[in-house]
Amino acid sequence: MSKPLNKILYVEDEPDIQAIAQIALEAVGGFTIKTCGSGDEALQVISDFAPDLVLLDVMMPGMDGSSTLKEIRKIPEFMTTPAIFMTAKVQPDEIETLRSQGAIEVLSKPFDPMSLAETIKAIWEANM
Amino acid sequence: MANNNFNTEIYESVIAQIAHGIVLLDSNKQIQYWNRWIEQKSGITKKEATGKLLMEVYPNANLQRIDQAITDALEKGHSSTLSQSFSNFKLDLYSNAKKSLPIIPQIYVSPLKDNDKLCLLQITDVTAAVTKERMLKSIANEAQQGRQAAENLSQLKSSFVATVSHELRTPLTSIIGSLGLIKGNVAGKLNSTQTKLIDLTHKNSELLLNLISDILDLEKIESGAIEFDFRSISITNLLKQATSGIEGYGEQLNVNFKLQLPDEDLYVYGDYGKLMQVLNNLLSNAAKFSLPGQSVTISAQTRNHYVRIGVEDHGQGIPESFKATIYDKFTQLDSRDNRNTNGTGLGLAIAKLITDKHNGKIDFHSVVGKGTTFYIDIPAASELDVDNSNQQLNNHQFAG
Numbered sequence: 222m223s224k225p226l227n228k229i230l231y232v233e234d235e236p237d238i239q240a241i242a243q244i245a246l247e248a249v250g251g252f253t254i255k256t257c258g259s260g261d262e263a264l265q266v267i268s269d270f271a272p273d274l275v276l277l278d279v280m281m282p283g284m285d286g287s288s289t290l291k292e293i294r295k296i297p298e299f300m301t302t303p304a305i306f307m308t309a310k311v312q313p314d315e316i317e318t319l320r321s322q323g324a325i326e327v328l329s330k331p332f333d334p335m336s337l338a339e340t341i342k343a344i345w346e347a348n349m
Numbered sequence: 350m351a352n353n354n355f356n357t358e359i360y361e362s363v364i365a366q367i368a369h370g371i372v373l374l375d376s377n378k379q380i381q382y383w384n385r386w387i388e389q390k391s392g393i394t395k396k397e398a399t400g401k402l403l404m405e406v407y408p409n410a411n412l413q414r415i416d417q418a419i420t421d422a423l424e425k426g427h428s429s430t431l432s433q434s435f436s437n438f439k440l441d442l443y444s445n446a447k448k449s450l451p452i453i454p455q456i457y458v459s460p461l462k463d464n465d466k467l468c469l470l471q472i473t474d475v476t477a478a479v480t481k482e483r484m485l486k487s488i489a490n491e492a493q494q495g496r497q498a499a500e501n502l503s504q505l506k507s508s509f510v511a512t513v514s515h516e517l518r519t520p521l522t523s524i525i526g527s528l529g530l531i532k533g534n535v536a537g538k539l540n541s542t543q544t545k546l547i548d549l550t551h552k553n554s555e556l557l558l559n560l561i562s563d564i565l566d567l568e569k570i571e572s573g574a575i576e577f578d579f580r581s582i583s584i585t586n587l588l589k590q591a592t593s594g595i596e597g598y599g600e601q602l603n604v605n606f607k608l609q610l611p612d613e614d615l616y617v618y619g620d621y622g623k624l625m626q627v628l629n630n631l632l633s634n635a636a637k638f639s640l641p642g643q644s645v646t647i648s649a650q651t652r653n654h655y656v657r658i659g660v661e662d663h664g665q666g667i668p669e670s671f672k673a674t675i676y677d678k679f680t681q682l683d684s685r686d687n688r689n690t691n692g693t694g695l696g697l698a699i700a701k702l703i704t705d706k707h708n709g710k711i712d713f714h715s716v717v718g719k720g721t722t723f724y725i726d727i728p729a730a731s732e733l734d735v736d737n738s739n740q741q742l743n744n745h746q747f748a749g
Contacts, residue, residue, distance in 0.1 A: 235523075237520075248530075314621075330522075334533070334535075335532075
């Protein structure tokens with residue numbers, strides 16, 4: 222993973238939060254973002270988009286963040302693609318559980334839109 | 350003997366005057382005696398009644414039960430008490446001559462002690478007692494209904510608060526996010542007036558979000574909607590995380606935090622997230638009421654079966670007048686220079702609620718102008734708790 226972070230697949234069911242994070246990551250961070258409103262949608266677009274990183278909301282109707290990541294891991298090209306969860310739950314053991322499901326980091330919601338891109342960049346670099 | 354001074358006439362007038370109905374029946378159930386009370390209450394004179402059957406005097410009353418009781422008294426020597434509410438008879442008795450105020454009677458039927466060929470009916474006016482009883486019953490019913498209504502209302506309030514808080518939080522999160530981006534010049538460079546207005550809007554939106562979160566927390570804890578996850582907690586971990594979490598806020602106010610950890614780690618039995626919330630409240634309060642350049646000290650020590658965590662500041666102190674209501678909801682002391690207006694007035698109410706749920710204690714001592722030390726006492730974890738918690742943690746990791 223020596224290449225710089227560019228493409229992020231962002232899965233979030235809440236459209237307004239999705240819009241804010243998209244602007245924060247594109248305008249502030251300069252990343253290329255592909256947004257999806259559900260886990261199913263993410264599975265449909267992931268192969269074409271080929272993201273460097275997957276950013277997943279945990280609580281979603283239908284397939285939640287954990288199940289989505291589990292499905293993504295079944296696709297050979299994305300078996301090791303770094304993933305970050307975003308959640309409103311901040312109990313330490315819940316964060317541990319999410320980490321153990323293959324995410325490199327768990328970010329808490331609500332997030333600060335101005336520092337979100339920087340935070341993600343730092344996580345990416347720490348895991349290179 | 351005094352008896353000799355009384356003749357039959359006197360006895361007669363005593364019985365006549367007695368405040369109960371006295372009716373005497375012979376073995377044929379014919380009325381032999383009818384006292385003045387019943388004359389007055391029934392409007393039937395002694396003369397009219399004497400020699401007649403009770404049935405003849407009261408043709409419309411359903412006297413089956415009374416008749417049976419009279420038969421039992423005359424033939425078997427049994428006594429019985431009949432009340433209108435159970436026996437369904439209807440004697441036309443009134444407490445006034447206009448017959449507008451009916452009497453609820455109770456009738457005691459018994460054989461006359463010294464002459465079992467005679468049956469004595471004693472009729473008592475129980476209107477007052479029955480009315481009172483009915484009233485008490487209806488009051489009790491109303492009270493019961495009131496309690497039920499209060500319970501329902503309290504449940505309704507809980508779910509209302511939870512729903513409303515959640516529904517308010519979602520759009521507010523988007524508002525704050527958008528304002529944050531505008532404030533960060535992402536949507537174009539702002540001039541100074543725009544910056545000022547956006548800052549103000551952003552700050553107040555955050556205050557609103559804090560309020561909603563705090564109200565939701567309070568409600569959840571008070572109603573027992575969230576269960577506490579009690580386990581053994583390392584004080585070193587807890588205090589280190591609490592301190593590093595507040596450092597950014599401290600930098601904004603130019604207040605630094607000093608952590609005094611015990612030589613050997615201590616363990617408490619508690620809910621990690623909730624204790625973190627208490628410490629966050631205490632530490633941000635301490636910073637808020639400190640002057641720039643001052644420091645806040647966090648310490649922990651064993652105290653009997655408790656661990657005492659102290660948060661000491663050197664700020665303005667808490668005035669005497671404020672001490673009684675300090676844990677009440679929505680009470681706030683203005684900090685000296687009012688530089689922080691993000692308080693909700695719920696922090697200490699939540700902190701007290703959480704320490705109470707831990708069977709712990711929260712208290713403080715404060716000297717105006719010198720500073721305040723808040724402390725919480727949380728039950729120390731026994732070795733058993735520590736073992737169990739490690740076990741749980743291991744299981745948890747395997748399950749994950």
